[in-house]
Amino acid sequence: MYAQMVQSTGTLKTREEMDERERAFQDRIDAGEKIEPQDWMPEGYRKTLVRQIGQHAHSEIVGQLPEGNWITRAPTLERKAILLAKVQDEAGHGLYLYCAAETLGVSRDEMTEKLHDGEMKYSSIFNYPTLTWADIGAVGWLVDGAAIMNQVALQRTSYGPYSRAMVRICKEESFHQRQGYSIMMKMAAGTPEQKRMAQDALDRLWYPSLMMFGPSDAESVHSAQSMAWKIKVSTNDELRQKFVDQTVPQAEYLGLTIPDDKLAWNEEKGGYNFSEPDWQEFHDVLAGNGPCNADRMAARRTAWEDGAWYRDGLVAHANKRAAQRMAAE
Amino acid sequence: MSALCEFALRMGDNTLILGHRVSEWCGHAPVLEEDIALANTALDLIGQTQMWLGLAGEAEGEGRTADDLAYKRDAWDFRNLLLVERPNGDFGQTLMRQFLFDAWHHPMLTWLAENSKDQRVAEIAEKAVREAAYHLERSSDLVIRLGDGTDESHRRMQDALAYHWTYTGEMFEADAIDRELADAGIAPDPAAMKPGWDALIGEVLAEATLSVPENDFAHKGGRRGQHTEHLGHILAAMQFLPRAYPDARW
Secondary structure, three states: OOOOOOOOOOOOOOOOOOOHHHHHHHHHHHOOOOEOOOOOOOHHHHHHHHHHHHHHHHHHHHOHHHHHOOOOOOOOHHHHHHHHHHHHHHHHHHHHHHHHHHOOOOOHHHHHHHHHHOOOOOOHHHHOOOOOHHHHHHHHHHHHHHHHHHHHHHOOOOEHHHHHHHHHHHHHHHHHHHHHHHHHHHHHOOOHHHHHHHHHHHHHHHHHHHHOOOOOHHHOOOHHHHHHOOOOOOOHHHHHHHHHHHHHHHHHHHOOOOOOOOOEEEOOOOEEEOOOOOHHHHHHHHHHHOOOHHHHHHHHHHHHHHOHHHHHHHHHHHHHHHHHHHHHO | OOHHHHHHHHHHHHHHHHHHHHHOOOOOOOOHHHHHHHHHHHHHHHHHHHHHHHHHHHHHOOOOOHHHHHHOOOHHHOOOOHHHHOOOOOHHHHHHHHHHHHHHHHHHHHHHHHHOOOHHHHHHHHHHHHHHHHHHHHHHHHHHHHHOOOHHHHHHHHHHHHHHHOOOHHHHOOOHHHHHHHHOOOOOOHHHHHHHHHHHHHHHHHHOOOOOOOOOOOOOOHHHOOOOHHHHHHHHHHOHHHHHOOOOOO
């Protein structure tokens, strides 16, 4: 899941407050129909989706950086090939998602500029560094694992192009998660140094992974409208609980310790009790004060600015060719 | 070391080091489609490396794997062309390096797939040649478009060509190993690849409105282990983990 704290435009209306078109729209959503680009939709629905899909796309793009950080240092040729394929997939996900957002009338370039201006966000998780090779395993296991929780649910989202993008993305993400876990298995069963790297990666990435689901439902001001529109289909807390319940046995299997003294099975709720992440840290990261925010944004802006001559060159060439064709006709 | 082993090292070290360079772009390309294409190119090259270095280890017969060869040799044992270790520079420099290499690599693999008397060499080339065909199609298309784009893109591509040009002659030099390989029908005489390369380069650069540099000096040494300063830094990054943790399995 790569969208957090997406502001929902429009306040939740009762049926009486809706006009006729809004009621018909809500009825389609309630009946489980998909909304397609040519269909009428409330402006708030469109804007909220652009924010959410755009943020998700940006996260895929920025997410190339922490993983790309280890491609040149991957410890075997096979691990290097797997990581390259993974990062290529992430960039491909960015492409589908930008295309899905473009069906809502906003161009990729516009969204890119908003990312660079700080007007649009990307997931907080990518503001954390990848410090050892075990972090590449932990990113696949935990970060992709958390992403899948949300994305599996989003396959049922009401907007057709977004829902279809999620179906494709989920297939690849579960593959990535297995590959990440495979790295963790090697590390956890390896030399004392490798075990130390594995535990250290879990210690550093556990709470940031929990933060990926966004703040607690009680504080999540944007959820109600997005849920009514089925832009969101599960609450932050539901998904976080599912993630913890899935991940704890996996950590046990690895012989690693989740850094939470309060972690305990709760028979009554059929899930684990666990500690909340430090939400102040989450807000600090979103405000730009995470360990890597400045570097990530600088890298993206530099790539864009340094690449301007390339993009301009291609456009100029296409224009020349078009002019030649016109002249020849 | 046998000529076959040496040949497989030369092929595999080219793809390993170029793949490394290309992968350095990850997340930094000028447009998203390029991020995808560069990762894909690097992935192809690393896949080819696994095959060539696997063959080198087999031909050597001392039990070394492709990973041993990639991660546990020092610079003087690397056999790649100097061209592929040249720094990425701007995107134009990276693209021009790729094009100059692809224009050699694709015909080379085509020859090997069709003619090599060594079955293993022919089989690897057969797999790699389809990827190399796509690399060449992409790099020549982009060289044309950027050469004949804006004044700035033209200037950058011409500069990139000048930057790499004196590192292209090495592709066509022959030593005793090459002569042995050619006599055995395993690989072509490197010099025999030159006319085709010249023709292809001439055609693409003309369409790109770029001029072929007149300097015919050639830096050499990579194929016998004398490299530029850059290779040591590439290996320092690439080999860090297996060197720092020699007992670990990954």
